[in-house]
Amino acid sequence: KQWYQRRVRGPKTNSAKEVMLLGEVEEILDIIEPTQFKRIIVPLFKRLARAVASPQFQVAERALYFWNNEYIMSLIEEHNRIILPIMFPSLYLISKDHWNQTIVALVYNVLKTFMEMNNQLFDELTLSFKAERQKEKRREVQREEAWKKVQKQAVNLSNNAATCEPTAANNS
Numbered sequence: 001k002q003w004y005q006r007r008v009r010g011p012k013t014n015s016a017k018e019v020m021l022l023g024e025v026e027e028i029l030d031i032i033e034p035t036q037f038k039r040i041i042v043p044l045f046k047r048l049a050r051a052v053a054s055p056q057f058q059v060a061e062r063a064l065y066f067w068n069n070e071y072i073m074s075l076i077e078e079h080n081r082i083i084l085p086i087m088f089p090s091l092y093l094i095s096k097d098h099w100n101q102t103i104v105a106l107v108y109n110v111l112k113t114f115m116e117m118n119n120q121l122f123d124e125l126t127l128s129f130k131a132e133r134q135k136e137k138r139r140e141v142q143r144e145e146a147w148k149k150v151q152k153q154a155v156n157l158s159n160n161a162a163t164c165e166p167t168a169a170n171n172s
Contacts, residue, residue, distance in 0.1 A: 015056040022051060022062040029072050037075050045083050049090040052107070057100040064106040067113060080117045087114070088125045 025044070029037070051063035066072050076083055087110075094107045115122045 015054070015059050018051065018054070018056070018059045019062045022059070022066075026066060026069060026072070029066075029075070030069065032075075034075060034078070038079070041079055041082050042086065045086040049087050052087070053090040053094060055099070057103055060094070060098070060100070060103045061106065064103070064110060067106075067110050073113075077117050080114065081121060084114050084118060084121055085125060088122075089129060092126070092129055 048063050048066065052060050054060045054063070067076070091107050091111050091114075095104060095111060098104050098107070111122075
């Protein structure tokens with residue numbers, strides 16, 4: 001776990017280094033014992049979710065290639081109830097609006113794999129995620145409406161202030 005905690009912070013702006021880190025992590029995962037894998041699932045897949053969501057297509061592509069590794073796939077399948085909720089939001093969003101079509105195709109393959117692994121959990125996460133997105137959209141509309149009210153009140157106050165003459169000037 002310590003090696004991973006040192007590495008998980010990894011590069012955030014240097015895509016070449018991030019791709020290299022992902023390659024190193026995959027090599028380690030190729031030889032990791034299942035009991036050790038259990039201990040790093042959450043931080044590892046949070047990091048992978050960020051890598052998959054990277055606007056740098058090389059980083060996203062390298063992260064998505066983890067699903068081409070049979071041994072890693074067996075570990076993922078064994079722990080899909082933990083991994084799928086971590087990865088789902090990133091995968092779902094990317095499937096809708098990533099600029100690189102190769103990444104979108106790879107994401108669809110990963111989503112399909114997850115759906116085949118655990119269809120019930122996949123459906124639950126899809127419904128939950130869509131409901132959460134609807135709540136976010138409603139909150140955004142409410143925020144916009146609140147700002148419009150504030151702007152309207154500010155305009156009204158400035159118009160009222162412009163039409164009223166200062167009382168101190170009248171008394172002089």
